Amino acid sequence: MKSADYPEPFRALVRELRRLPGVGPRSAERLALWLMEDGERPSALSAALTSxxxxxxxxxxxxFFCxxxxxxxxxxxxREPLLCVVERATDILPIERSGAFRGRYHALGGRLSPLEHVGPEDLRLGELTTRLERGHFTEVILALSTDVEGEATTSYVVEMLAPYGVNISRLAQGMPAGGGLESADELTLARALAGRRQAGVV
Ligand SMILES: [Zn+2]
Structure with a gap:
């Protein structure tokens, strides 16, 4: 005797939901059941996803997102003529919410990682130098991760920006060691910004 299961369209929905980060098989099934309870829910979710x-x-x-x-x-x-360089677009909101910074941002789109085959050409470094040539920034603040890859990226950017005659600083202590901006609370971020130190000399 074949054991009973949900109809295939429902199982397909569960499979898709399971692909979401942090969603296990039980959660996926619960989400699918919740969606199916009300005919409006799948339509609303589908419309929001498409939009x-x-x-x-x-x-x-x-x-950043726009x-x-x-x-x-x-x-x-x-905005003040300060440029804060972060790894990812998602790093911008924690800094905005800290209220400690009213300048502009530049998301690199990642960090240098030889193991993951991410080299300088994969990051938005050309766009960064273009902005420095065009804009009037008095300071560039490097707010990258403090792990090995983040440090390597910071060093690379400091060296790359040296000829541009702009003050370069980086976040102060207080940032979680080996962590990214996403793991820092707003107060920690605000303090790290306030205590930033120079990273490159004009
Ligand atoms: Zn923008």
Missing amino acids: ARDGVRHCAECG LGEHCDICIDGA
Whole structure:
């Protein structure tokens, strides 16, 4: 006797949900059942997914999320002439929420990682130097991870920016060792920004 199971379309839904980060088989099944309880839920979720996919993109300037070509931060004329370099677009919001920084950002799109075959050409480094040539930044703040790859990336960027005649600093102590910005709370981030130290000399 063949044991009973959910119909194939439902199992296909569970399989898709299981592909989401952090969702195990039991959670996927619960989510699928919840979605099927109300005919409106799948439509609303589907519409939100499509709208996010079609509408949200990365800012051409800094790499943050936006709807048009440029994000709200880049079109904000009241920002200070400071440029904070982060690894990922998702690192920008924790700094914004800390309230300790009112400058602009540049997301590199990752960090140097020989093991994962990520080299300088894979990061938004050319875009960074273009911004420095074009803009009037008084300081570049490197807010990268403090693990080995983050440190290697910081060193690389410091060397790369040396000819540009801009003050370069990096976040102070207080950042979790070996951690990225996502694992830091807002107070830690605010203190790390306030206590940043020079990383390169003009
Ligand atoms: Zn932007």
